[in-house]
Structures are given as structure tokens and as C-alpha cells.
Amino acid sequence: MTVFACAGCGAELTAPVSRVALPVQAHQEYGDRYLPPLMEPGTYAVDPEPYGPPWRTWGETGADGAAARGVYAPVDAVSFGPAGHVLLAPGDTRGTVVIPERCDGCCGSAGGLGPNLACAGCGLPVGTRIDDCYRWQAVWLAPGTVLRLPVDGPPAPGAGWEWAGIPPIDPTGCWSPRWEAAVGIALAHVLAASAGARVAVPGGLLTTVFGPALDALLPPGPPVRTLALAGPGLPAPGADVVLVPRHPLTGEVWRPGGTAPAVPLDAEVWAHLAFPGDGARIPATGGLPAGVERDDPLPPSPPSGFRPDRELLLRTLARLPAVREPWLLEVYAEARGRR
Known part of the structure; x- marks a missing residue:
């Protein structure tokens, strides 16, 4: 410690x-x-990364000066604070x-x-x-x-690859800010790995949190690439781009086999996507027909569709060297101009 x-x-x-x-x-x-x-x-x-004041505008810093600070696309201000x-x-x-x-x-x-x-x-x-x-x-x-x-202290927890997931809906019934942050950051990497081609997303919660943004930001047409989860306890997905967990203690990114680009995702968000459980709600005695849920209490339902954190999406894209490619720079500009 x-x-x-x-x-x-x-x-x-x-x-x-x-x-x-x-x-x-x-x-x-x-x-x-x-x-x-x-x-x-x-x-x-x-x-x-550099953090905090002093700040300089993109015009003051210039593309080369910003790149030296790890920023590769226009931003409102570049931090010249220490890393x-x-x-x-x-x-x-x-x-x-x-x-x-x-x-x-x-x-x-x-x-x-x-x-x-x-x-x-x-x-x-x-x-x-x-x-x-x-x-x-x-x-x-x-x-x-x-x-x-x-200093002396209890031993650090093990660096194994088993942990519990966190649900996408917080106790207030709204989408979890942590999920919005995690998906916003991962979305930037998925966009870069797409090479500008449309990405097909499996059904379920993965589509709910990634699908609409990918549809909005990538060009129209039939999907050319596929996105899937990969990681400990899952079979090899055979997808073109894979979402893998980033260890919550060490920051290590799971390395799958194969050549598909691996996109790191918050480990506890990944765990819920990978192993959500059956979601069964069973009364104290007896049972319910398949597909029927109890209505006491009702499961929380967010008031609107899921939105990845836009600012973290932009922040992450601006810090990927790949954003200097014309097609991804255009996607970045499109994302900056819309809510």
C-alpha cells in the first residue's frame, strides 16, 4: 500500500x-x-494524460503542438498541465x-x-x-x-479475471452514468476499428447501447463488419471487432486470440453484457409461465433511450492517432456537431 x-x-x-x-x-x-x-x-x-490548467485554444496550440500533448483533432482547449x-x-x-x-x-x-x-x-x-x-x-x-x-497493509486483491457486473440502470431508474461513460469511450475505439464500414451488432442489450450511435455515425448501407463480445468464459466469437474487458485493478486489457481488433470496455460493464443472468423473477411458491414476469415490483425503465457519453466519445476520438484519417476526422466533426 x-x-x-x-x-x-x-x-x-x-x-x-x-x-x-x-x-x-x-x-x-x-x-x-x-x-x-x-x-x-x-x-x-x-x-x-496531461490534466488541468493552463489551457490553450486549438488555434494557439496548432496541430503539431496539440499532437505533442496527445491530442490529434480540433478541441476547444488543450491542457498544458502535467501528466x-x-x-x-x-x-x-x-x-x-x-x-x-x-x-x-x-x-x-x-x-x-x-x-x-x-x-x-x-x-x-x-x-x-x-x-x-x-x-x-x-x-x-x-x-x-x-x-x-x-507502507504495510493488507495484500492487494488478486488480479484474476472474475468479477461481478453492474446493471445499466441505476437505483433512480435512469441509465447509469458509468455505463454511458464506458460505452462512449469504447464507441470511439469501435469507430476507429470499423475502417469506415458499417458495423452489425448482435441483438439484445449490446444493440441497445451501441447500435443507434453506430448507425448514426457510420455511412448507410448493409453491414460490412461485425461486433461481438470476447473475453474470459466466452467462446471465440469470430467477429471483425471484439469488445474485451479492461481489468479494474491493473488496467490490463484482455488479449483474445486471432487478429480482430480488441476494444477495451469497463470490466464490470462487460461482465453484465457477457453474463446478464436469466432475469427470472419467481414467486415464493409455485412458478410462472415462460416469458411472464411478476409486476411487483416492476423492473426499472429509463425514461429515454440509451445515449453514450458524447463528450467522452469526442475526448477519446480526439486522442486516437487514427482520427487524422480523413474519413474518421469527418465522423469526429459530425459527432461534434450533433447532440
Whole structure:
């Protein structure tokens, strides 16, 4: 396990935490809805990309300058902040104080003014707390301001490939923001792997979450390529593009056999798609005819069709070198121009 300490005075700034993969919703914004902490207690993740201010417009940066920052298509602003921010739950911080003049946002801090947390011991700005109404609650510790100190703790969970899935509908009866984030990111990779050809999606929930967006963004006509799930416990699908799990602890992407492009998908979203269960609802005694469900309680039903997270789709596409191909750049421009 790890404790993060102030690089200025050595004071401990966190509880002991274990590293996990960066969550798919780390950069998600979600309307005016209050969201819970992004990270589970006792865990941390590292963002490998540049994050935070200063920001420069695409015109100021230029295509070559943006590419050097890992951005390959026009965006509103390019981050010139450092890479390697440490992400953890606000409740795992220790010995920090808020810098009030750097707390922006309407209902909390949005993190737009730079580091707003300082070491209580020496006053060194060490990170940014985000808890505004449209962001997942999190603390981002800035690289160069903290030290990693190994500490004793319980052994990390095994890195096996078995975990439970999460349902696509949250307790409020709406589509899960995590599903929308995961599918938005994976959709960008599916588009790149399609080579501009129409993609056929198997029926069921996979079609519900991927099909409409693929139909809207790829050219009309009969499908040329196929999309399917692949991974532990599934037979080889024989598809042209496969969706595979990304390990929630290590970030490792499952490597299937064959030559089909493998698109990483949030492991717990993948698990629900791959092994949804039979969904049977059986009364305490007796049984129900095949195809009949109890109406007490009714299963939750979202008020609208599923929509992959558009901003994360665009963010991911802009960071794929393949987006510089004319056909995919046109798809990117089309996605930017529509809701």
C-alpha cells in the first residue's frame, strides 16, 4: 500500500491506499446532478494524460503542438498541465486545507482555477478537490508536489479475471452514468476499428447501447463488419471487432486470440453484457409461465433511450492517432456537431 506525503515538509496527506485502474468516468461531466465519490475508499489511480490548467485554444496550440500533448483533432482547449495526477476519494485525504480563492463552481469546486488544496503543515499547494454538482467527487494530487511512501497493509486483491457486473440502470431508474461513460469511450475505439464500414451488432442489450450511435455515425448501407463480445468464459466469437474487458485493478486489457481488433470496455460493464443472468423473477411458491414476469415490483425503465457519453466519445476520438484519417476526422466533426 501507499501513503502520499507532502514534497515540501514530508507530512502525510493521505490514508494508506492501493492502486487500481483509472475509472472510465474520471473525466465525465453529468448535467446538474450530484455525483458520489469517484474512487472507492482506500484506492487511488494515476492519470497518464496531461490534466488541468493552463489551457490553450486549438488555434494557439496548432496541430503539431496539440499532437505533442496527445491530442490529434480540433478541441476547444488543450491542457498544458502535467501528466501523472493521482486520483483518490476526498475522504482519504489527511492534513490538507482548502485555498478559498481557488474554489470556483456553482455548488462546490469545479477545479478550474488550479490547485485548491494545500498542505496544512507548510502551505504548499498539493492538489485539487472537485465536488461541484456536475462532477464526480474526487481529489487530484499534482505530480511533483507529493511523495509516494510504501507502507504495510493488507495484500492487494488478486488480479484474476472474475468479477461481478453492474446493471445499466441505476437505483433512480435512469441509465447509469458509468455505463454511458464506458460505452462512449469504447464507441470511439469501435469507430476507429470499423475502417469506415458499417458495423452489425448482435441483438439484445449490446444493440441497445451501441447500435443507434453506430448507425448514426457510420455511412448507410448493409453491414460490412461485425461486433461481438470476447473475453474470459466466452467462446471465440469470430467477429471483425471484439469488445474485451479492461481489468479494474491493473488496467490490463484482455488479449483474445486471432487478429480482430480488441476494444477495451469497463470490466464490470462487460461482465453484465457477457453474463446478464436469466432475469427470472419467481414467486415464493409455485412458478410462472415462460416469458411472464411478476409486476411487483416492476423492473426499472429509463425514461429515454440509451445515449453514450458524447463528450467522452469526442475526448477519446480526439486522442486516437487514427482520427487524422480523413474519413474518421469527418465522423469526429459530425459527432461534434450533433447532440
